Amino acid sequence: MKNICFFYPSKNVGGAQLLFVRLAIELSLIEGLNIKVIDYSEGFLTKQLANTPNVSLIPFVNGKAKIDFETILITPLSYIADIEYLVDFNIQEVKLLFWAIHPDNLKDSLYAKGRKIFINKAQLRHYIVTLSEKGNIIYMDGANFYSVVKELDINFKPFYLPIPVDIKEQSKVRIKKDKVLNLGWLGRISYDKINSLYKIIDEVRFFSELKKFNIHLHIIGDGEEKEDLITYLKKSNVSYTLAGTLMNQYLDNYIIENIDLGVAMGTSCIEFASRKIPVFLIDFSHDRFPNDYKYNWLFETEDYTLGSNVNSISERKNSFEQLIKQFSDDNKLGEKCYLYTLNNHYIKNVLNSLLLHCEDLVACDRNEWKMFQKKINPILYKISYKLYRKLKFKM
Structure with missing residues (x-):
């Protein structure tokens, strides 16, 4: 494991963006590990990590980025259906790690951009369970896990990777001074x-x-x-x-x-x-x-x-x-x-848990991944979405 890449292109400021910034900074301190970030040239992650050694930017241009090296790609679960449209990569070289960081992540993926009309949720259960059991889907907390369980009527043992934070001993502590x-x-x-x-x-x-x-x-x-x-x-x-x-x-x-x-x-x-x-x-x-x-x-x-x-x-x-x-x-x-x-x-403990998980992570099976993509992106949806992207980005 030499490369870890984060995919979360965003121009907004929020908890999820700060989450990936923190992880990228902390991971960049580990010798022998190269950290990549896919973001807009004016994106939030780009700006926050611009002066961080050992962190390099992969530009996200016209709704697309390219990965042509072996890496672990960490991204929110909400991108599980669209990742193939957004990133050009080889499924055998890039180990996918989807992190459920919001209880609506899977819903956002299943129902966004008109996909709800075309998909059959029952056909997706096997793949979501398989990806979770193989470690390619992990969960931030119980709320994220149980939202997936409820949405697809499935159950399995999750791997939790909680929110990390760098905790320092406080030199200043708030003392309440007034009646308000x-x-x-x-x-x-x-x-x-x-x-x-x-x-x-x-x-x-x-x-x-x-x-x-x-x-x-x-x-x-x-x-x-x-x-x-x-x-x-x-x-x-x-x-x-x-x-x-x-x-x-x-x-x-x-x-x-x-x-x-x-x-x-x-x-x-x-x-x-x-x-x-x-x-x-x-x-x-x-x-x-x-x-x-x-x-x-x-x-x-x-x-x-x-x-x-x-x-x-x-x-x-x-x-x-x-x-x-x-x-x-x-x-x-x-x-x-x-x-x-x-x-x-505590970020050190969460980081150790992530690195141990990544050591055992394997690439998705090519045939299973193709079949999963066919289920989550049926042919009629695929045609309409490709047309939408061509019009949006004038590709």
Whole structure:
């Protein structure tokens, strides 16, 4: 194993993008290992890794990239159907590693671009199970695994590779100084998270009015739903700050100086916890949340799950009011979240797990891969999608 290549072309800033940046940087420090990244010339990964030794860019131009060397290719599970259109590679030289990093990854792949009309999910079960059992599909957490199980009505033993984070001993620790509770949201303001934000705004408004308790909401992040969010905030009449996108030391300073309690999903939860800020999890939903929705502290989660679909079957323990009371009564919550993160998400341990997995990884069987692609990309879909790409990229 001399080469590891990441495929996640993106011009946005988000948890998934930061996830691949962190892994690329950490892997680049290993002697004898060459790290490649497929991205736009002006992409987020390109900009973040531009000055990182031993990391080289493979340009993603007109919706296509080329790999002409032996490597392990790591990419989100959402690309499992489209990877052959997006990357020119030899299936016997490139070992594919699909990482389920969002519970909707498989749905995005099965139903995107009109594919839903043509495919038969029942025919895909065998291939998804086979790829998982051979290690070519791995899962970030239980939410990702069980979403695949539910979608295809299958079951098997998953390999978990949780979110990695570089945890440093904190020289500065947040000390609550005033009577206002500063609640921080961290994450993109996107279509799959906007209802989560609406729910938190509703909770803040109801609790503040009911208990005469001052809560100031800090929203760290940006995205396509920002204007709708601002409209909702103004109607809700809550106290808030829109901090925008913050990274690296700017994010560190803002959290330490301004946030008493965090709420997030995915990678963003770890950003609070690694700084010893107590954080509770919230799920995602494409619809409004139920009124009686409950939450878990980070350290109460199972199977590394850092957020799932609001309709999934999972045990959530605490109402918003209970969270606030526990926060007021227990000054060790931040330490508990930090220790959970250290024990389950420390990047050195996650990296070792990934490298051991890669040592045993084998290339997909050529015939099985071709058959799988025929099932997931039926001929009518294939023709229409190729036409779409020709028109889009004028190829």
